[in-house]
Amino acid sequence: MFKKPLSDLKTSAPIRGSDRRRLKQRVIDRYEITPEVGEQLVPDGMLSQKFSTHLDELGVVYLSQGGDPLWFTIGKGSDELIPTVYTLWKHPSLLPIVSTPAAVIPKLIGGADLMIPGVVQHVSTLEAGQLVAVTQYHPSISKHNPNDSNNPTLVPRIGPPLAVGRMALSSAELRSRANQDGEERKGKAVLVLHTWKDWLWDMGSGKKTDVPKPREIEVGDAEGGPVLVESDDEEEGEGGEGQAEGDENGASKPDDVPAVVEDAAPRPSEPEACPKVILTPEDVSHCLRSALLQALVTTLNSLPPSSFPILASTFWTTHILPARPAQALGTHGLADPSEIDIKQSTHKSVKVFLKACAKEGLVKLKENKGDVLISGVFPAHPAVAAHRPHKTVGAVQAKLERAEERERKEREAEEKKRGEIQVTELWKPFGSTVGLFVTAGKSSQEYYTLSDIREFFNAYISERNLVNAREQQYVNVSEDDALSGAVSVKGEERPEFLKREDALKRIKENMQSWHRIGIDGGDVVTKKGAVKPISVVVKVRQGRKAATLVTGFESFFLKADYLAEELRKVCAGSTSSKASTDMEVMVQGKQIQAVTDFLISKGVPEKWIEAEDQTKKKK
Known part of the structure; x- marks a missing residue:
């Protein structure tokens, strides 16, 4: 939501004391915290600032006296106060927790939502639409047990909140979908609203702030608290389109610890979030043979006869190495591509491996002055037909490269936009349009963008039932005196009805043109007249x-x-x-x-x- 610069950021204004007290009480009631904590999270001297996102979503951000964003709302007229990462670092147990591997965090910061495969832990009582805090997964650590020196205690850890989002589904459905295979386990888990290092974060002083260390949770201290359920999936979630999720049920007290960890399925000594598998020479040989079968199904199957013969070294680097399985066959762990190497196999050399494949009938070889050449391949071999396709190292690498390229282009676009002069066309109520805005309870002294005017106009005609019952594209302007005056043209008779776009155009033309020009981080000049x-x-x-x-x-x-x-x-x-x-x-x-x-x-x-x-x- 805040991955791109805000399109329209108004000037900040101090909040009156009475408004701050009401704001604090709303936070206390919504998040069930004590007045002392409420005073910490809604301090004196707060400011409010209206904004529009790059998607033209209206919102309000509440800032500390030092300029750090603490709370925000999204949507016109919304009164739901959403805590920022700044606030969650002050009070980490304010929202329920969802954790995700470290590799997914950059995807969330880049604007993605958290996908179901990317969830490692989540609170067991979440509902769809509930606000959550997304954290980086940290494995439990072993600590000396004074009561039993032979059995050290596993102490769960929770990382600091790095994103705020809204659950796309309940925790029960999340557990059910996470245990499915194929298409059923895909989909979004958390719709991310705000992250560490996004544009909302950059409004504050966070660039000079270090990320807090993970918190250790003593099991005895967490009795009665919500439970974090750990996913069965051992793979790191893919951040492409989705990102992390995290949320609690909001019941948090000042010193409460938010969760204890409960394993859905025992993890082998829990060394890291995504354990790497140690492969035997036989495992490596099996993976390499599977890579050849994969290549025969894909790249080699489409080669014309004129492509042969192919040097063994070229054949190996172009077709075999990229087709190696990204996940160790027969396991749930990730394979290290450097371990799926010919020297780690039972064959020890490419030449021996290819001869074994030729003996099986998968390829045809010939030697020329000591060099081994592949003169033909056999994609119709029964072993190829029985091969089950797998995710390859080449596909994973290509996906990472595409993601890096996409992020690079987004960074370049953002950097370019930061240095670009921002021009905003504005309109101010004037003449016959003043009555329309006053009737609607709007200020006649403010400046409005075209999207503001459109939203105001649509709400006005909807609230007063001015849309023509037979032709929805027409508005009965003569039924409302304020609207009739605002769309009137001097020297012409007032119309009975107008097309929606024509009425909007007339209102805009009858308003006074202004414009605002500024450079990011520099002065902003607002002038009368069209730019x-x-x-x-x-x-x-x-x-x-x-x-x-x-x-x-x-x-x-x-x-x-x-x-x-x-x-x-x-x-x-x-x-x-x-x-x-x-x-x-x-x-x-x-x-x-x-x-x-x-x-x-x-x-x-x-x-x-x-x-x-x-x-x-x-x-």
């Missing part, structure tokens, strides 16, 4: 010489002298600036592309650059 794009026009000057004229750039924080000097270097030609009606920079020659690229590099959105070559029209 004017930068004009880049090629004209013929002084006879037949062409020149590129640039105007309208001052609104985008660019100075004429600076622009002229920089364009002189970029375009390798003479430039000048002068003041007429607006400041103007002239560049010698036809330089539309060079000027446009330079403006974009300085953060001007391409949308707000208008280019025109007037010399082409004259021809």
Whole structure:
């Protein structure tokens, strides 16, 4: 939800004392905490700030006096207070817990939801829609038992909350789905709302804060607390589309420990979240033979006869190694690709392995001056037909590379957007539209975006039943005096009904145009009037010489002298600036592309650059 910058962040405002006390009481009642803890989580000096997400979802964030976001709401008119990671670090037992392997956490931070295979532990009493805290899974540790030195005590650990989300299904359904195979065990477990290191987190001082260490839970201290059930699945969840889940039932007291760990199925000494399997030479040979069968089913089956013969080394690296199983055959553990190596097998060399496969009838070999060549393969062999396809090392690696590439592009896009000048078109109630906003209980002094106006308009006509019963796309504007006045046009008779979009357009046109321009982390300027794009026009000057004229750039924080000097270097030609009606920079020659690229590099959105070559029209 906050993986991208907020599209519209209003100015923060202090909360009155009475409002803060009501806010604190809502937190105390909702999360069943003591007034002392409520005072800690809703401190004095709090601020409120309205925002819109990149998906145009409206919300309010409540900040500490130091600027750390502590609570937020999502949805217009929503009163559900959702704790941020900052708040959960202060009081980790505020929400129920769902844990996931370390490899899934970056996926959650990247904007994914937690999938069912990615859940390692979860509270046993969760309901669909319940808020949860997502933590990184940490295995229990052994500690000396003073009562029995031969049997050390296993102490469960819970990592700090790293995400907040909403359960997509109940814990009972989660357990049931986790025990299924194939398509049945897929799906989302937690719909992630906010994570550590997302844009909401970055509003605060968290960049200088270290992540808290896992908490150790003494079993004797957790009596009566909620139970964390551990999943049977030993694999790390795949974060691709989904992420982690975590939630409690909200019943938490100041010093309560949230959970004790109960194993759904005993884990072998619990060394780590996803144990690696130790393979014997026979296991390695079996995996390599299975890799050949997999390659015969896939890549080798589609090769034309002209591809042969193939050098043994090329055959090995191109077809066998990528087809190795990602999960050790016959086990529930992950295979280490470095262990599925020919030197760890019973064959000890590629040549011996291939000869054994040739003897079985899977491939055909020939030798040429000491080199082994594969002259043919046999995908129709009975062993190939009986082979059960497996997830391969190559597929896992390709998926990781795609995920890394996707994350890299997202980071680049976010970095580009951070440096980009943000332009927001605004409208303010004016003239005949003031009455409409006052009637609806809205401020006539605020600035509204187009999405704000659309949402307000749709809510207004819905609440007053102004939608035409026969034609849903029409609005009966004459039935409401305030709306009728807001859509009226001077010199024309007031309409009886209008199409929804036409009515919205008239309201916008009757409002006063404003705009806001700012750079991320810098000053924000709000001005009256519609924003004017930068004009880049090629004209013929002084006879037949062409020149590129640039105007309208001052609104985008660019100075004429600076622009002229920089364009002189970029375009390798003479430039000048002068003041007429607006400041103007002239560049010698036809330089539309060079000027446009330079403006974009300085953060001007391409949308707000208008280019025109007037010399082409004259021809």
